[in-house]
Amino acid sequence: MQRYSQTTILLGGIAIGAGAVLVADWLSDRPSETPRERKSPPAKATEDIRNGLEECIGNTPLIRIKCLSEATGCEILGKAEFLEPGGSVKDRVAMKLIETAEAEGLLTPHSGDKVYEGTVGSTGVSLAILCRARGYLAHICMPNDQSAEKSDLLTKLGAEVERVPPAPIVDRAQFVNKARARSEEHTKSPIIPGSGFFADQFENEANWKAHYEGTGPEIFDQCGGKLDCFVAGAGTGGTISGVARYLKPHLPKLKIVLADPQGSGLYNRIRYGVMFDVREREGTRRRQQVDTIIEGIGINRVTANFEAGRPLIDDAIRVGDEEAMAMARFLVEREGLFVGSSSAVNCVAAVRTALQMGPGHRVVTILCDSGTRHLSKFWAKAGNVGGGWKMTLEEVLSAEKTRPSLPVSPSRASPFLGS
Ligand SMILES: Cc1ncc(COP(=O)(O)O)c(C=O)c1O
Numbered sequence: 001m002q003r004y005s006q007t008t009i010l011l012g013g014i015a016i017g018a019g020a021v022l023v024a025d026w027l028s029d030r031p032s033e034t035p036r037e038r039k040s041p042p043a044k045a046t047e048d049i050r051n052g053l054e055e056c057i058g059n060t061p062l063i064r065i066k067c068l069s070e071a072t073g074c075e076i077l078g079k080a081e082f083l084e085p086g087g088s089v090k091d092r093v094a095m096k097l098i099e100t101a102e103a104e105g106l107l108t109p110h111s112g113d114k115v116y117e118g119t120v121g122s123t124g125v126s127l128a129i130l131c132r133a134r135g136y137l138a139h140i141c142m143p144n145d146q147s148a149e150k151s152d153l154l155t156k157l158g159a160e161v162e163r164v165p166p167a168p169i170v171d172r173a174q175f176v177n178k179a180r181a182r183s184e185e186h187t188k189s190p191i192i193p194g195s196g197f198f199a200d201q202f203e204n205e206a207n208w209k210a211h212y213e214g215t216g217p218e219i220f221d222q223c224g225g226k227l228d229c230f231v232a233g234a235g236t237g238g239t240i241s242g243v244a245r246y247l248k249p250h251l252p253k254l255k256i257v258l259a260d261p262q263g264s265g266l267y268n269r270i271r272y273g274v275m276f277d278v279r280e281r282e283g284t285r286r287r288q289q290v291d292t293i294i295e296g297i298g299i300n301r302v303t304a305n306f307e308a309g310r311p312l313i314d315d316a317i318r319v320g321d322e323e324a325m326a327m328a329r330f331l332v333e334r335e336g337l338f339v340g341s342s343s344a345v346n347c348v349a350a351v352r353t354a355l356q357m358g359p360g361h362r363v364v365t366i367l368c369d370s371g372t373r374h375l376s377k378f379w380a381k382a383g384n385v386g387g388g389w390k391m392t393l394e395e396v397l398s399a400e401k402t403r404p405s406l407p408v409s410p411s412r413a414s415p416f417l418g419s
Contacts (some may be wrong), residue, residue: 055093063077088373115144116141118180125153132158202236208239208242208309216247240313261292294321351393
């Protein structure tokens with residue numbers, strides 16, 4: 001048997017050790033582990049989990065609308081309310097109406113209490129969703145000439161829908177008055193469990209407070225406290241009032257501008273102190289509340305929520321249907337941003353304000369809901385985007401003069417008309 005010297009044994013040991021290290025290194029580089037076994041990155045110190053849909057409301061992104069910013073030399077920012085869980089800015093309001101009623105002892109979850117509202121718009125959808133999430137029933141009254149799409153959606157969301165004949169606001173059978181009456185009947189009834197709560201988004205000041213506590217502070221923080229102008233339309237007036245009431249004391253030089261569709265009296269209320277629109281003259285008025293295809297904004301009566309912020313509004317800009325449709329197409333064509341009619345009005349007014357103010361200013365507006373809610377009316381008229389024709393912002397702003405006005409047909413009403 002061959003004998004090895006101590007030196008040979010030592011050198012052999014070193015060689016084996018070095019080899020083992022090399023093999024270990026090679027093995028550690030190999031992607032031999034399954035993804036599950038791979039080491040996870042360190043987790044953040046706090047979890048980010050929302051307790052149900054209610055906790056997903058608010059904190060929407062503020063988006064730089066590049067095509068409008070580049071064309072005006074101002075920074076035009078849109079608060080992306082179309083990303084709310086219920087699809088619109090009205091989620092904030094519905095939640096606040098319910099929370100306030102709970103705090104006042106007017107609603108108790110899972111007690112049979114029912115929320116009543118007269119609405120044909122986004123508020124009904126937000127209320128229907130949040131009532132389910134919170135343990136209530138929702139009862140929505142609407143005119144029976146609205147498309148079945150509207151009532152079908154609310155029914156799918158678990159709301160009771162009552163369709164009543166169209167009537168003026170002074171009529172007790174009008175859908176908002178009907179909702180109030182139904183709520184009172186419920187509360188008085190010894191047979192029906194729980195109580196009725198009439199949400200009353202036009203007059204209930206929990207509406208503007210939702211924006212005072214949420215939308216306003218979010219905009220201020222997202223802008224790092226730097227903005228020159230806030231532009232918004234008004235349906236109930238809750239958004240513009242709540243945001244203005246929060247922002248103005250922090251930014252006294254901030255300009256608040258109302259974006260108002262054709263046919264609405266608010267423009268004249270702000271500019272001249274009177275609630276009147278020439279399209280509302282005797283014999284010229286169509287059967288819609290406001291003579292426009294824009295939904296959700298524009299009104300011809302004073303509401304508590306609009307009055308709450310009216311003294312803070314510095315100016316108003318009237319936006320025609322044609323301009324709004326052109327803007328909506330422009331936003332899709334340039335950015336893939338598919339918005340609803342009130343957002344398009346807001347963007348036209350934001351651009352006009354930016355052009356008035358001059359380059360270097362920051363203008364914030366609201367992108368209230370998505371175009372998907374406006375397919376059967378606004379977008380049906382606005383037409384498709386594409387076909388190789390590139391529109392300019394100048395063309396958007398001159399659309400009112402270059403295209404004939406399209407008639408409004410009640411039979412083509414969208415499922416989300418009004419507030
Ligand atoms: C789509 C849409 N945009 C804008 C608004 C206007 O908001 P406010 O009621 O806060 O004035 C509404 C109101 O219903 C709406 O439905």
